[in-house]
Amino acid sequence: MFDNQLIEKFKTLETPFYYYDLALLHRTLAKVKELAEKYRFHVHYALKANSNDKILKIISSYGLGADCVSGNEVLKALATGFQADHVVFAGVGKSDKEILTALEKDIFCFNCESLQEIQVINELAEKSNKIASIAIRINPNVEANTHQYITTGKEENKFGVNMAELNEILEVLKNSTFIKLVGIHFHIGSQIQDLENFKNLCFRVNEIQEWFTAQNIRLTEINVGGGLGINYHQPDLENIADFDSYFSIFNQYLKVKPSQRIHFELGRSIVAQCGSLISKVLYVKKGTNKQFAILDAGMNVLIRPALYQAYHKIENITSTSSERATYDVVGPICESADFFGKEVSLPITQRGDLIAIRSAGAYGEVMMSDYNLKEQAKSVLLAM
Numbered sequence: 001m002f003d004n005q006l007i008e009k010f011k012t013l014e015t016p017f018y019y020y021d022l023a024l025l026h027r028t029l030a031k032v033k034e035l036a037e038k039y040r041f042h043v044h045y046a047l048k049a050n051s052n053d054k055i056l057k058i059i060s061s062y063g064l065g066a067d068c069v070s071g072n073e074v075l076k077a078l079a080t081g082f083q084a085d086h087v088v089f090a091g092v093g094k095s096d097k098e099i100l101t102a103l104e105k106d107i108f109c110f111n112c113e114s115l116q117e118i119q120v121i122n123e124l125a126e127k128s129n130k131i132a133s134i135a136i137r138i139n140p141n142v143e144a145n146t147h148q149y150i151t152t153g154k155e156e157n158k159f160g161v162n163m164a165e166l167n168e169i170l171e172v173l174k175n176s177t178f179i180k181l182v183g184i185h186f187h188i189g190s191q192i193q194d195l196e197n198f199k200n201l202c203f204r205v206n207e208i209q210e211w212f213t214a215q216n217i218r219l220t221e222i223n224v225g226g227g228l229g230i231n232y233h234q235p236d237l238e239n240i241a242d243f244d245s246y247f248s249i250f251n252q253y254l255k256v257k258p259s260q261r262i263h264f265e266l267g268r269s270i271v272a273q274c275g276s277l278i279s280k281v282l283y284v285k286k287g288t289n290k291q292f293a294i295l296d297a298g299m300n301v302l303i304r305p306a307l308y309q310a311y312h313k314i315e316n317i318t319s320t321s322s323e324r325a326t327y328d329v330v331g332p333i334c335e336s337a338d339f340f341g342k343e344v345s346l347p348i349t350q351r352g353d354l355i356a357i358r359s360a361g362a363y364g365e366v367m368m369s370d371y372n373l374k375e376q377a378k379s380v381l382l383a384m
């Protein structure tokens with residue numbers, strides 16, 4: 001992944017920084033585009049995974065739509081080249097201001113997550129003199145087999161509405177003259193590696209579609225969300241996610257009518273592998289039973305290990321030692337949760353070595369904070 005020329009370049013840069021391999025991003029997007037065209041699927045990139053301007057401009061240049069979860073994401077998507085009529089807007093807590101922004105910009109569709117939200121959108125659309133297209137986000141109650149914090153499609157999650165609420169929602173929609181129901185939306189969770197879960201989602205969507213047909217409601221847009229997982233353990237072996245298998249499941253198992261369009265909202269699988277957090281070893285400290293490699297990046301720069309006990313592959317990219325030792329790789333923040341990996345085997349590591357924390361392109365830079373008033377990491381984008 002990192003050749004000598006790149007490592008020499010890294011040595012000249014101030015750490016920590018997020019490095020993005022743009023050549024890999026382009027290859028990933030070319031694959032997604034090829035399959036989307038093959039199956040006539042509509043893929044929206046989930047901005048929440050990474051909203052770096054340069055990355056967004058590259059993604060929009062492949063003709064993808066945008067999946068946004070705030071008014072600011074909607075504005076950012078438009079500013080970076082996504083077309084308004086390819087923007088979907090989800091979120092359990094859309095503020096009035098955000099809804100008005102999205103109405104003003106004539107986005108494609110609101111993914112609505114409650115009866116209350118539908119009522120507010122109707123009122124605001126009337127005031128704005130617009131008709132809002134909406135999809136109802138339904139909890140399919142399908143297992144995602146992922147971390148509990150990133151499971152979203154179960155009845156106990158705060159997202160979407162449950163099937164039992166649909167009759168009441170349809171009643172409200174009858175009187176909501178400034179709303180047009182165009183579709184249904186699902187998202188069962190993130191970092192899903194067992195593709196069986198998506199197959200189960202298809203079966204559930206088929207049942208739910210039958211329910212709508214029985215109510216005599218015609219839907220044109222079926223949005224199955226995102227969630228395709230990536231290989232955090234072997235990023236070089238599988239640097240492009242298995243989009244072939246993923247899309248072919250939906251092609252095979254989702255029953256669609258000729259007038260219907262299938263939408264996806266992919267985040268992690270598009271940007272995770274092209275990003276690495278590059279950090280410098282400040283100190284190697286010996287504890288009673290272990291040694292710590294203390295980096296200049298902490299949980300404020302990449303919070304995933306602290307928040308979800310997430311695994312990221314850690315590499316010492318400058319050590320020349322052929323001997324190895326075990327280190328807890330930690331950050332400088334005043335929290336015991338501030339670690340990137342425990343008992344990590346690395347070549348003998350010294351002050352000044354550069355450490356790469358891999359697969360950090362998704363939910364890395366976007367979740368950065370200035371906790372402890374530590375400096376935030378910059379981003380370095382190269383197509384080497």
Ligand SMILES: Cc1ncc(COP(=O)(O)O)c(C=O)c1O
Pocket residue numbers: 046049067090152187189190191225226227228265266267268269
């Ligand atoms: C509604 C919705 N759509 C899309 C995504 C993107 O998911 P992922 O990055 O796992 O593809 C998320 C995040 O989980 C989400 O909540």
Ligand SMILES: N[C@@H](CCCC[NH3+])C(=O)O
Pocket residue numbers: 048150152190191304308362363
């Ligand atoms: N932030 C999470 C993913 C959240 C997905 C958004 N619904 C992660 O780092 O894995």
